Amino acid sequence: MKVDGGIELAGDAAAVAGAAAQAEDLGYDGVWTTETRHDPFLPLAVAAASTRRVQLGTSIAVGFARTPMTLAMAANDLQQLSGGRFVLGLGSQIKAHITKRYSMPWSHPAPRMRELVVAIRTIWGSWATGTPLSFRGDFYTHTLMTPVFDPGPNPHGAPPILVAAVGERMTEVAGEVADGLIVHPFTTEPYLREVTLRALERGASRSGRARSDLVVSFPGFVVTGTTDDEMAASARAARAQLAFYASTPAYRPVLEHHGWGDLQTELHRLSRAGAWEQMGALVDDTMLKTFAVVAPPEEVPGRVLARFGQLVDRFTISTPAQRPDAALWRRVLPGFAAR
Numbered sequence: 001m002k003v004d005g006g007i008e009l010a011g012d013a014a015a016v017a018g019a020a021a022q023a024e025d026l027g028y029d030g031v032w033t034t035e036t037r038h039d040p041f042l043p044l045a046v047a048a049a050s051t052r053r054v055q056l057g058t059s060i061a062v063g064f065a066r067t068p069m070t071l072a073m074a075a076n077d078l079q080q081l082s083g084g085r086f087v088l089g090l091g092s093q094i095k096a097h098i099t100k101r102y103s104m105p106w107s108h109p110a111p112r113m114r115e116l117v118v119a120i121r122t123i124w125g126s127w128a129t130g131t132p133l134s135f136r137g138d139f140y141t142h143t144l145m146t147p148v149f150d151p152g153p154n155p156h157g158a159p160p161i162l163v164a165a166v167g168e169r170m171t172e173v174a175g176e177v178a179d180g181l182i183v184h185p186f187t188t189e190p191y192l193r194e195v196t197l198r199a200l201e202r203g204a205s206r207s208g209r210a211r212s213d214l215v216v217s218f219p220g221f222v223v224t225g226t227t228d229d230e231m232a233a234s235a236r237a238a239r240a241q242l243a244f245y246a247s248t249p250a251y252r253p254v255l256e257h258h259g260w261g262d263l264q265t266e267l268h269r270l271s272r273a274g275a276w277e278q279m280g281a282l283v284d285d286t287m288l289k290t291f292a293v294v295a296p297p298e299e300v301p302g303r304v305l306a307r308f309g310q311l312v313d314r315f316t317i318s319t320p321a322q323r324p325d326a327a328l329w330r331r332v333l334p335g336f337a338a339r
Helices: 013-026 042-050 068-081 095-101 109-129 168-177 189-206 228-246 249-257 261-272 276-282 285-291 297-308 326-332
Strands: 002-006 030-033 055-058 086-091 161-165 180-183 215-223 292-294 314-318
Touching: 002 215, 013 030, 013 042, 013 326, 030 042, 030 314, 042 055, 042 068, 068 086, 068 109, 086 109, 109 161, 109 168, 161 168, 168 180, 168 189, 180 189, 189 215, 189 249, 189 297, 215 228, 215 297, 228 249, 228 261, 228 276, 228 285, 228 292, 249 261, 261 276, 285 292, 292 297, 297 314, 297 326
Parallel strands: 002 030, 002 314, 030 055, 055 086, 086 161, 161 180, 180 215, 215 292, 215 314
Antiparallel strands: none
């Protein structure tokens, strides 16, 4: 299992460069950015110049906020800047954000994502081989590529594409056309094993592939700390984030898998009322420990590997709202390498 961390565009470029270099020094295998308050691509351009070994990826870039061409260009540039270390992670987001925040069209997310990935690959193929660009789909059309806009073959080849998914249909799309899956953080070991990976295998079978041909990356919740106060703060942040996810109707199947469907109804009601502070308190200890690895630093590697070592290929340590110093991770990461 590869172990990854994250960076974001906080502070200035020097801070981003330092954070990426530190992640590499600590022993992380990869560094991911998210698309929340900042663009997911720009920090990785900075990180590419300050690192030499770690993989660099988006987890995720919002696919439907962009076109296949804009995504193909950004990913191609980062693949070249990083010397072949870039991974394009794409997610759909939900309808309200696509239409109201990004002012972009929304329709049939799973078929659209499938076509988005195929279109990006077609564009890369045109650049790599000089073949005239010819893609006509239900959602996207790309038929013009003149020499002045053609970057030519990438010396490092095309980057892998991972698709983020919660529902089974989108997971099947990841298995069919992508190089792998980014599991949504709002998942559990039983749901991953019994629902998600089975859907991924169904999708892979459509393109003549197996689970072993794909990469599964999981940004899992970890609650840890070196003192009781740190552990409590980490747990509060995780409860709040879990409650936020659980309030979204699209994520209800995960809760229903554990018999917690009614909780989603209540959390959704509270979210519509803006009662954000009350929501985290509804995530009890049982639910927290079902969704998150809760352990002191030295025990984190063993707990993660015991639960997910046979299920995922990459594990991103996700500690919501917690920015522990490097000393903590120097106590955690060696445990993964030793097992």
